[in-house]
Each structure stands twice: as structure tokens, then as C-alpha cells.
Amino acid sequence: MSATSKTRRLVIVESPAKAKTIKGYLGPGYEVESSVGHIRDLPNGAAEVPAKYKGESWARLGVNVDHDFEPLYVVNSDKKQQVSKLKKLLAESDELYLATDEDREGEAIAWHLLEVLKPKVPVHRMVFHEITKDAIRQAVANPRQLNQKLVDAQETRRILDRLYGYEVSPVLWKKVMPRLSAGRVQSVATRLVVERERERIAFRSAEYWDLAGVFSPKLSASLGQGVPPSARAGDATDPHSFGAKLSAVDGRRIAQGRDFGPDGQLKSGSADVLHLNEENARALTAALADTAFTVRSVESKPYRRSPSAPFRTTTMQQEASRKLGLGAKATMQVAQRLYENGFITYMRTDSTTLSDTAVAAARSQVTQLYGRDYLPDRPRNYAGKVKNAQEAHEAIRPSGDSFRTPAETGLSGTEFRLYELIWMRTVASQMKDATGQSVTVKLGGTAADGRDAEFSASGRVITFHGFMKAYVEGSDDPSADLDNRDRPLPQLAEGDRLTAEEITADGHATKPPARYTEATLVKELEEREIGRPSTYASIIGTILDRGYVFKKGTALVPSFLSFAVVGLMEKHFGRYIDYDFTAKMEDDLDRIARGEAEAVPWLRRFYFGTDDVTAPAGERAVADHLAGLKELVTDLGAIDAREVSTFPLGEGIVLRVGRYGPYVERGERDTEEHRRADVPDELPPDELTVELAEELLAKPSGAYELGTDPDSGHEIVAKDGRYGPYVTEVLPEGTPKTGKNAVKPRTASLFRSMSLDTVTLADALKLLSLPRVVGTDPESGTEITAQNGRFGPYLKKGTDSRSLQSEEQLFTVTLEEALALYAQPKQRGRAAAKPPLKELGEDPASGKPVVVKDGRFGPYVTDGETNATLRRGDDPESITAERGFELLAEKRAKGPAKKAAKKAPAKKAPAKKAAAKKTAAKKTTAKTAAKKTAAKKTTATKTAAAKKATTKKTVSAKTDVPDDGA
Known part of the structure; x- marks a missing residue:
């Protein structure tokens, strides 16, 4: 399709990749540009709050809770340049087409674009479910109006998640640990994983x-005669x-x-x-x-x-996990690329419906590939199983009115495998029963x-x-x-x-109940009707990134930190982490989306509470909850921080979750009986038994006095740190630790051959003496030193270094040996490859052998092309093939790392202009100083203004909380 020479049309989509594909279908007369996702949102921190709102009590939330929960939207700082570009393009255009995705999120992005760009030309809402030439041309020819109900539904969810996240998260900061987050769905998902681990802890095998x-x-005898043994x-x-x-x-x-x-x-x-x-x-x-x-x-x-129904979002995530080893997030990243490049239909959908065109395409391929015997007399139709399914989408299927077989796509790697899975499932859905x-x-x-x-x-x-x-x-x-x-x-x-x-x-x-995997957690959330299926990938990503959950193989293991967080939420915010209550909230939000309930009264009951228990049945999720969220987060005196982070194990031993990690403890502090030991981060909670805790407490931990350095008079101690055992000196009280005169204590890691049980004062003093001067190069006069670095022991002469074979050589290498090493040509490139730690077999995506190797930055898996570092909880010796394939798949899904663009050097202003700028700056500074003086006098006489200033400081100092995104 092409436009007339006089008409210029601007089409805005979300992603650059989608823009490039669509541009190829529309041709001249159409300018296709992306918004790169949302162009504005609620302020992400105090720095983004406009100056005129900074003194408002609700500024931190970004939602005016006293004025019908009016949201405060700001253009994201990283999108201002793109917005300027869109405004410029719009000024040169005669029509605007908003071609964002046809779901709540996409409709909201289109609305925000209208609000920011304020177009004076005709505006059309352009929607499509697949990026093919025919679909795009039909979308241009048949635009619709913006669906305000979808916009309102998304906005209500956004406000709800902001209230939840920004009010509850600070409670976790104060009572558990800084920089934690709570969310309407992420907290419930974490609770599911924690409850499963509790079941495993309580489990007793039979x-x-x-x-x-x-x-x-x-x-x-007669039957047996003449019958070959193989047949018998x-x-x-x-x-x-x-x-x-x-x-x-x-x-x-x-x-x-x-x-x-x-x-x-x-x-x-x-x-x-x-x-x-x-x-x-x-x-x-x-x-x-x-x-x-x-x-x-x-x-x-x-x-x-x-046959099973065609894929919707969650079933695709589950099957990709089972068959391809892909996590939910990686699956969606790969599917996004397939959609944007025109291979599949929209991948965020709750629907199992296929269009008549898709059914005809699938039935045609059944006949071509398998014969008419495999084709049912009538097309199969699949009823939707998801309550309140998202609007107007098909199932996930190959795009177009005739399907390309996987071999015809030209795809490779993970994209090929996922397309193949979607194609097979779609075709099979229109075949006869087995x-x-x-x-x-x-x-x-x-x-x-x-x-x-x-x-x-x-x-x-x-x-x-x-x-x-x-x-x-x-x-x-x-x-x-x-x-x-x-x-x-x-x-x-x-x-x-x-x-x-x-x-x-x-x-x-008997075995304890199996831990959740990403696939089974997605299935559980969907069956409980918690959250939106399209957000499950981001929810799982959040609880992994926040350290609430880590992976052991493909299993999701809750951290000890998550036990503390969930325990606090259950005891003090029980309603807000209840499974049924969360599902009812989802129902209420869908009622708002359908226009059956109003957003503001619902939000008011949720946030401020209510005494009205006669609200409509569909709104009972919050109506009969007398105390609103604001009341619950106001009085935190009842929350004992030590209590919520303490878990008895037995025999007088408790587990505590501290700011620097979990530890076990026995006896009262400051007593001779008191013992404390760190718990390994990667230890699954169900493996922390009383017997293991006893072993940890029996090991040397804390600071162990080794003696006094005869030269400095400082006490030398050995400690077991988060990164291994080390020795250090204790500086006298009063020694400055910060500023220009700060003194840092000498510290050195123990050699691999040493342990806290056997290290002596002599060992410690030798370690602290490093780096050691080996001698001076007679030719250059440069000093040669032996040092222990991040990647092992080495010699250093100026900027030239040479590796040593062992840590012990740091104390034994002679000047002659050092000179002999420097006399040899320096090895360039990589050293000889180390043998693999473990072989995992053939990767189902690349078809290449996968091995575990030990690299400079720790163990990793590789198929020769893609490398993926092992994560917390992944043991290189016990890692399974499925986990290795999953790590590689996730790495491939992220794509190659983007290189930062080099900034052009700033142009120097001419001398005269620079001098003029300096003069103007001085005048401005003088005016600013005068204003500050006046402001100080005014502030001194106004107590209310002083209180506001304090509030502003508090807002700025607080750590920002990421929203739930549910």
C-alpha cells in the first residue's frame, strides 16, 4: 500500500524491530517510528517528581490519593529525546496512526502518546494480531477509535500496584533489609514457593x-514346538x-x-x-x-x-520449559522477536481461538503432510479456559493465511525451536484423535x-x-x-x-512435594487465577532478581530472606498476601475493565478502608476489609524486626536473617555460650537441619585472634567472610576510616592450602607482607614485586606482568628466576584451554555438545558459541543437562550485548563567548545567593515550610521501589 504524494502519514509502534518490519510493508508516504515502549509513567523516584509537586504529601507515591487517586505522569528521562523526535515527525505529517499492541498495555501506550503529542491532525487506532503484509494493509484500511475502557483498566492496575508496592516495600526496608520490594502478585508468588519449601521441611519420609x-x-509342548525362542x-x-x-x-x-x-x-x-x-x-x-x-x-x-488446544501465553511458557529448557522470561523474549519479524501472531494472549483463515491453513497442512486420513470432518474449536480472558486475541500460531513449515522460515537456534513448537501445536490441534x-x-x-x-x-x-x-x-x-x-x-x-x-x-x-519450576509456578498462578498470564514471566523474573528465589537445576528454591519477608507479610498484611483475596482483586479489576464497577470508589476502599460491608458482591474483596492499606502501614510498632527474621531450628539453635545474609546462632549474645555461623547462600532451606547447624557452629567463625604484629603492635585476626577466609589487622580506636586521612587495614585472603583451623600468626604476617619485593632489574633499574591478584599469583615489573605457577612461589621466587621468566617471550592470547569440568550432552537448540568449564570469572556452560555463567545454587559438579540447556537458552534469548555508543567530543566555545558565559554565570550565582539568603529568613519563621523541607529530604533519600507489574 502506498500513500498519495500529498498525504504524509506517521505510524507509531512500540519497538524499533516492529517498525522496521512494518515500514517494509507500507512503502513510501508512510513514516514508521517506535515509541520504544512507554513514553511516560508514574515518577520513578523523587528526582522525577516535578518541582511544583515536591512538597505534596503524596508526591512520593505519584498518585494524589486525596483527589480521586489522580495519577501524576512524567515523561521518562530516557524517552525525552524520542518524544522530541516523534513531535517533529508529527509536525511534518497529515495523519497519525497509533499501531501499538491491542491489549490493555498497548491501548494505554497509545493513549499516553495522544496526551503527550497532542496531535492536531486526524488520529486513527490501527490494530493487528500478526505482522504480515496483508494484516498490516487491512489494519491501515480499517482503523478504529481508542478503547477508553481498556485504558482505564490498565490505569487502575497501575495505580493499585503503585500503592501496594510503594506503601508496603518501605515496611520491608525498616523491618527486614533495605532495597526489598513487595508487590500484589510477586509477593503471592513468593509465598507459594515458600509454602512449598515449608511442606518439604515438615515432610517425613515413609x-x-x-x-x-x-x-x-x-x-x-505342541504349541512350543517350532516357535523360535525370540518369539517365545x-x-x-x-x-x-x-x-x-x-x-x-x-x-x-x-x-x-x-x-x-x-x-x-x-x-x-x-x-x-x-x-x-x-x-x-x-x-x-x-x-x-x-x-x-x-x-x-x-x-x-x-x-x-x-489434541491439546493451540498455545496461549502460559501454555507456551510451560511447554517451552519442558521441551526447550527455556525460562518464562527467555520464552517471551524469543516469542517477541518471532512476532516482530512476522513469524507468529501476538504472543500475549489468553485465547485458544483460531481464526477461520488459520484453521484453513492448519487443515491444509494436515492434508499435505499427513494425508486426508488424519483430517477430521469438521474443524476443531477450543473453548477458552481462562476466566476474564484478554480481549480480541487469537491463540499463538504461525502468521499468515498459509503456514511456513519450520524448514521454510530460515530461522535457526532457539527461534527455530520455538517456532517449530508453535507450528506443530497449531497443526496438531486440527488433526484427528489418537x-x-x-x-x-x-x-x-x-x-x-x-x-x-x-x-x-x-x-x-x-x-x-x-x-x-x-x-x-x-x-x-x-x-x-x-x-x-x-x-x-x-x-x-x-x-x-x-x-x-x-x-x-x-x-x-515417599518423596517430599516437588519444588516449583517456572513452568509449574506459571500453571499454579493461572489455576488460582492470580495476576494476568501475560505478566507471569516478569513476575518470576522479579522474584529471581530480588533474591527471594534462586534456581537449583530447574527448581525454584526460596532464599532464607524470602522466609522473613513472607512471614512478616502473613502476620501483618495477611489479607494482601491471601490467595483468594488476590484472585478476587483480579475479578474486581476485570469488572472495572468491563464498565461494571467504578475505579475510584474501589481504590478508596482498598487504600483508606471502609465500614461498608454491604457493597456489591463482586467488590467484597475489599469492601469488608475495614482497615485500609494506609492504616496498616502507618503504625509499625507492632512489628518486631528481630522476631520476623528469626526461625527456631531446635536444640536452642535459631536461624536469623541479617542484613548481610542468613546465619545460625545459639546462646545469648555477650555470653561465653554464644556461637554464631554464617549459612551458605546457596543452601536450600529444607537442608538446614539441626545436625547441619551444629556442624556450622562447630567450624571456626567470627574473628579469631592470632596474636599481635610485633612491628605495628596491631592485633591480627582471621575471619571467614562472604568471599572466603582471610586475615586482617585491627586498627586502634580513633583511626580515621573515611576522608583524606583514612587508613585502611591490611587484609589478605588465605591461600588455597590454608584454612581457619590451622592458620597461624606467622602465616598471617607473611600474607600481610605481600606484595614482596623480589629485587631490581639490573638493565632497567625497575623494581620487581611478587603479588597475589584476583586471577592468581604473579610478578610485576612496571606495567609488565608474568604469572606464577603457585601461591607458594610468592615467597620463594628469586630474582634470578624472575629475570628468567621475563627473558622469555610473553604469551599472547589465551592460555591452553582447561579440560571441561563436566559434559552435559547435545544442546536441543544448537545440536552442539555442551560442557561445563572453569573460567576467569567462575564456572560456565558453553556449546562452543554461547557461554552462560552458572548462577547461585548451580553446582558445576551436579548441574543437570536440562539446567545447562536452560542457561544457554536464556543467554541466547537476551541477544548480543549492546555496545555503548561513543560520545562525540564536546565543541569548545570561542574565547569571547566563553568569557561572556562566565560573566553571566557569576551574575546568576550572585542572584541565586541573594535568593537563598531571603529563603533562609523566610524558612526560619515558618514551621510548616520547615516540615515540608524535611519531607522533601526524606523523599529524596528513600530507595525507589519497582512496581509489581502484575
């Missing part, structure tokens, strides 16, 4: 036993021998893991269940040694499985001791794979069989005699 047998039908043993399609599990003894069902509670005891109502221990199981095995078995029943049922037969066989016999033993086996044969030819959904349980796997049994009939080839006793232990 041991139970059962029997596993391998059985085969008895063959008569069974093959993949008609197996002869098969496995079965003991299911009952004397009519009592054998206890399995599901029969035990978290306390390790059988659940109530399990009186008829037989709990076998090892002794009983082995005795029964012996008694069944010569038992004859017969088939007691054969039950056959038809098997049918239907069908087959499932069979359950029960067999039994009488043991030598008279007990009746019954075994059972189940099998499945898929006779028509249907959609499974294209796609099979993954499972969150890595040990679970996928749906497309046959489990055949031999042809058996009731009364058939069987021979037990082998019967063994198997011991089992």
Missing part, C-alpha cells in the same frame, strides 16, 4: 515395599513375558506412596490397606517361589486422546504360607496415532510416560496359566 514380577504364559520371549508388538506389580494380599490392597501423609504415617481411612515392610516383603517373595499363577480377569477398554486399546490384567496365586497374592498389569496399544504424528505434549514429571508410547501386553484370557520367571521385593520411600 518406607514401603511391594513386589514386582515378570510373568509369561505357559506354552504346551516376545517382541515389540506381541510381547510374551510382561511385568506386573503386587496389588493385594488376602484381599487387602498394598500400600503405595499415595497412601501416606506428609507425616510419614498412613492416611486416615487406610485401615484396609496393607503396609509391607522389608521383612514381610522378602518373606512373601520366598513364599511365592514355586506358586502357580492364573489370569483372574482381563479388562479391555477403548483408548482415545484428543485411538487404541488399553488393557488391565489381574493375576494371582496362593503362596506356600497360604496367603493369596494378586498382581496387576496395564498395557496400551495405539492403533491410530492421529495428532500424535505431529505433536505430543510434554509432562512436568520427568519420569512419566508420554502419551504416544505403547505399553503392549500379550494376548491373555481369563483362566490362562502363567509362570513367574522372577519375583523381587522392591523398597520405596
